[in-house]
Amino acid sequence: MNQKQLSDFLQANNVPSYRLTQILKNYYSGRVKSYQDMSDIPKDLRSQLQDQVEFISVSAQNLIEDKHTKKALLKLSDDHSIETVLMDYDQWLTACLSTQVGCPIGCTFCATGKMGFIRNLSVDEIVDQIVYWNQLLYPKYIGRIVFMGMGEPFANWDNLISSLEIINHKNALDIGARKISISTSGIISAIDKFTQMNSNINLAISLHSANQVTRAKLMPIALTNPLDKLLESAKKYVNHTHRQLFFEYALISQVNDTPEEINQLIKFIKQHHLFYLNLIPLNQTSSNLSSSSTDRISQICQLLDKNHVQYSLRRNFGSSISAACGQLATKNTKL
Numbered sequence: 129m130n131q132k133q134l135s136d137f138l139q140a141n142n143v144p145s146y147r148l149t150q151i152l153k154n155y156y157s158g159r160v161k162s163y164q165d166m167s168d169i170p171k172d173l174r175s176q177l178q179d180q181v182e183f184i185s186v187s188a189q190n191l192i193e194d195k196h197t198k199k200a201l202l203k204l205s206d207d208h209s210i211e212t213v214l215m216d217y218d219q220w221l222t223a224c225l226s227t228q229v230g231c232p233i234g235c236t237f238c239a240t241g242k243m244g245f246i247r248n249l250s251v252d253e254i255v256d257q258i259v260y261w262n263q264l265l266y267p268k269y270i271g272r273i274v275f276m277g278m279g280e281p282f283a284n285w286d287n288l289i290s291s292l293e294i295i296n297h298k299n300a301l302d303i304g305a306r307k308i309s310i311s312t313s314g315i316i317s318a319i320d321k322f323t324q325m326n327s328n329i330n331l332a333i334s335l336h337s338a339n340q341v342t343r344a345k346l347m348p349i350a351l352t353n354p355l356d357k358l359l360e361s362a363k364k365y366v367n368h369t370h371r372q373l374f375f376e377y378a379l380i381s382q383v384n385d386t387p388e389e390i391n392q393l394i395k396f397i398k399q400h401h402l403f404y405l406n407l408i409p410l411n412q413t414s415s416n417l418s419s420s421s422t423d424r425i426s427q428i429c430q431l432l433d434k435n436h437v438q439y440s441l442r443r444n445f446g447s448s449i450s451a452a453c454g455q456l457a458t459k460n461t462k463l
């Protein structure tokens with residue numbers, strides 16, 4: 129829903145302002161699937177709204193699920209598709225959101241990267257992924273957000289920031305900053321801007337190698353945003369915000385899991401007590417890269433333990449339905 133369009137419409141029709149709050153609460157809760165369902169709104173107004181203000185900007189094309197995850201393929205008004213994932217592992221329902229159709233960064237191990245870049249998502253398209261889940265799950269609702277779907281959030285900065293305002297707002301989705309995480313491939317200027325915002329939103333940086341040469345091979349963004357500068361920017365973030373900073377590391381056999389690479393990784397993470405490592409076994413995409421073996425992963429964990437590195441090993445959630453965040457498969461998308 130386009131909030132500006134809605135409030136302009138209400139104003140132009142001299143509708144009292146409390147109706148805006150009422151409509152927004154109805155909408156974001158997921159309780160209603162159309163204006164007609166808003167039983168606390170006068171019938172005439174419902175009909176006018178139905179005709180003149182778009183309701184939800186995304187529609188489900190496909191939904192697949194396994195025990196703890198669901199993946200929805202959502203169609204946009206121009207017929208492009210994006211994916212959003214729901215994770216149900218603990219007390220919070222978590223939605224993994226996309227910010228772009230495709231991605232301009234082109235990491236070699238990533239399914240979205242392979243698609244190339246189509247366009248940025250609008251604010252409505254970002255927020256409506258949550259509304260879609262709230263509608264499907266009502267009376268349950270999304271309590272936590274991760275920006276780890278398709279696209280590079282910081283490459284769609286303005287719409288990301290505006291969507292965060294709605295996600296945060298008590299009359300809209302009312303999700304607190306500490307319940308939101310953004311993952312970036314490491315755009316230094318944007319990380320610096322984010323640092324200055326003094327936000328309680330969690331930040332994760334996709335590291336994938338603590339060696340500039342290896343990292344640049346995996347992530348072309350590293351050519352223009354090199355590791356030494358990224359490290360400086362990361363230190364500025366933790367020193368300024370005093371918040372933990374998460375580094376994501378997808379374990380790729382013979383590429384970033386060798387003893388030399390792991391030594392460099394340990395050194396990197398240990399440079400600051402607020403640096404925290406998230407290990408993820410690589411989800412196989414069409415590329416010829418494969419995940420480190422379980423044996424190698426346990427050796428690496430032992431090494432990290434021995435060196436007192438703070439880390440977690442993320443389970444490969446959703447891989448059976450190609451729903452693992454950040455590697456949302458392109459199989460179903462019509463492009």
Ligand code: SAH
Pocket residue numbers: 235237238239275276277278279280281311312313314333334335376377378408409410411412413453454455
């Ligand atoms: N574009 C942003 C956020 C989306 S990706 C970013 O790159 O950070 C979320 C995470 O999943 C990132 O760390 C990304 O590098 C990682 N990822 C992408 N493809 C993956 C794959 N095939 N296996 C494991 N992790 C992957």
Ligand code: SF4
Pocket residue numbers: 231232233234235238239240241242277278279280313334454
């Ligand atoms: Fe884009 Fe992130 Fe995939 Fe890299 S890993 S191509 S930045 S979505």
